[in-house]
Amino acid sequence: MTLYKIVVYVPSDHTEPVKQALFDAGAGKIGDYDHCCWSVEGVGQFRPGDKADPFLGRKGRVEAVAETRLELVCSADCIKSAIGALMAVHPYEEPAYQVFQCVDVGQL
Template identity: 45%
Template structure:
């Protein structure tokens, strides 16, 4: 049986997306069959307000910030989840990057 693939979704400043993708690809994300470095992303506007105690890479504590970001989706083998998330957190410029992992259902439950 082929290992189950889940989906990692994260948000990245547009200028950082290539570097973050390179890190998660190197950790095992983005492979589907004979294809590697597979990703889907779209540009939108991210918003956040750094609170007291934050050390923002972009923006100023107490002030709302809006900037162009990519929403990125890549597949991850379940066995690589820990390594891929470590790579994401290491490569991402934000102090607290937003991300989530979606566990996929078996294509054929039988």
């Protein structure tokens, strides 16, 4: 089975709704476990451009925000719905996220 890892950065006070949307879309399942994720707190930095509509901060000004980095696995059959759910609930206009395909070491 092909698995992916989703990594996303979320303003810390919006972490739970984003996690729940990903879980509801099928992400975070490992074997007989669900709602599995890793999270760590950090500081994100960005500067909204002239055409941006920032959730936080002001255009042209560098902002630093307390954010949570979330990491979850997701099967191939629900990766598109998980990313759709992420985009629908994330408060940022342009969420920073990555998707990595996992390697089944048994197949190496």
